[in-house]
Amino acid sequence: MKFFLNIIFLFFSLITVSQSASEAETLFNNKQYAKAKVAYESLLKRKPNDALNNYRFARCNYELKKYDLAIKHFELAGKRFPLKDLYLGELYFYSYQFELSVAAYQNYLTTLEPDDINIAALETLIKTSELGAKLIRRVEDITIVDSILANKKDFLRWYDFNKGLGTLRQTNLKSSIQKNTDLITFTTQRMDRKFYSDTINGSLNIFSSYKLLDEWTQTSEISKTINTKANENYPFLMLDGITLYFASDGENSLGGYDIFMTRYAASNQDFYKPENIGFPFNSLANDYMMVVDEQRHLGWFATDRNQPDNKVMIYKFKNNIEKKLIKNQDSSEIVLFAQLNKYKFVKEQKNQNLSLGVENNTNSEIQNKSLQSIIINDSIQYSDASEFKNPKSKQMFDALTQLEFAIKTCEDLLQKNRQKYNPKEYNEVQKQEIISMEQKYFELKKRYEYLKINTINNEILFLPKP
Known part of the structure; x- marks a missing residue:
């Protein structure tokens, strides 16, 4: 009886997984990347090394501009999907990992037929990545x-x-x-x-x-x-x-x-x-x-x-x-x-x-650029770059003030564009400008929070232990 129940449980589990995979594929093919990402994330919890799930999860993150996650899961997708090297070439390039970019593009180049119309464009990308690799050695x-x-x-x-x-x-x-x-x-x-x-x-x-x-x-x-x-x-x-x-x-x-x-x-x-x-x-x-x-x-x-x-x-x-x-x-x-x-x-x-x-x-x-107040710990708060003890933290704080001003400027421009936009008079160009500006705004905010945390942590490590 117990054996029979186990067989039934396994049978329904396989049906559930199959349905989940099918739903994820439908969402992906319909370019509903946010929903597809959630579906593939669930599938990866069951099969973390599955090449297809990693590739499509990476693609979803690429389309959603979650580039760190995209890189990680493209790398886990193995060699089954050659197109992942084209994506990795681009992602490595924009993260200043130029030598990895060259290698990824060259890997993808080997998968193309000799008469492929994309070869010339790909060779240009390789040349630009090689230039980046050369220049990054002499900053x-x-x-x-x-x-x-x-x-x-x-x-x-x-x-x-x-x-x-x-x-x-x-x-x-x-x-x-x-x-x-x-x-x-x-x-x-x-x-x-x-x-x-x-x-x-x-x-x-x-x-x-x-x-x-x-x-x-x-x-x-x-x-x-x-x-x-x-x-x-x-x-x-x-x-x-x-x-x-x-x-x-x-x-x-x-x-x-x-x-x-x-x-x-x-x-x-x-x-x-x-x-x-x-x-x-x-x-x-x-x-x-x-x-x-x-x-x-x-x-x-x-x-x-x-x-x-x-x-x-x-x-x-x-x-x-x-x-x-x-x-x-x-x-x-x-x-x-x-x-x-x-x-x-x-x-x-x-x-x-x-x-x-x-x-x-x-x-x-x-x-x-307005100087901000930043809390280091329960008893220390700085409002000026000169207060930092760690020179590296001071540099990061200076960068924070620049980001703060860039965020405020972007926010003001975004607000003005939103006020001008009239949904009753549909304007696709204006709509896309607002969407693009929103993406820039949130990317700046994300970068700001990341830099702020690192600024605080660097200063804490530099301070004498109580």
């Missing part, structure tokens, strides 16, 4: 002296460099091809040469012109070594007259605009092949408008990494006479430096007598 150690969140449309007003370096002018171009595009003009300190960006055949290139007597020469392309089929913009020539910084979103960029440097070679009357200046100046987002003042040992650059739409963070840093690299750090620490989630910081001594090199520079209210 520059920089010291930030100031940072400010600015409107993209007039971000140059916060570049308080000396007019002796030359002048920069920003014009906003709106067209059906290039939406809200910056056109930048740099004029040398002697006012005898200018470099500027302009559109040609639907893309941006850099051009130059010389001043002879009272007239400017005819515009000419700066160099075919610099200009490509992609976009080149944001030129700045240093006082030596040969070192040029600019930004490009071409094939040697990690993502969006990256900052490049090149020098003019008088011997062949052309510029050398430009070099990507690497981390932490560049990221997987847009990074541009590098200005370097060698006399004051200062530099400026702008980035939209982790920022709301139409906002950029401008970093002012101490320019190293000789390039210093981050050394003696584990890989996770190096990634933090590369992402500018960790850096040295010193407060700048303001010079009130500077003649600024940004045309039409006007004073307006600066959005200062």
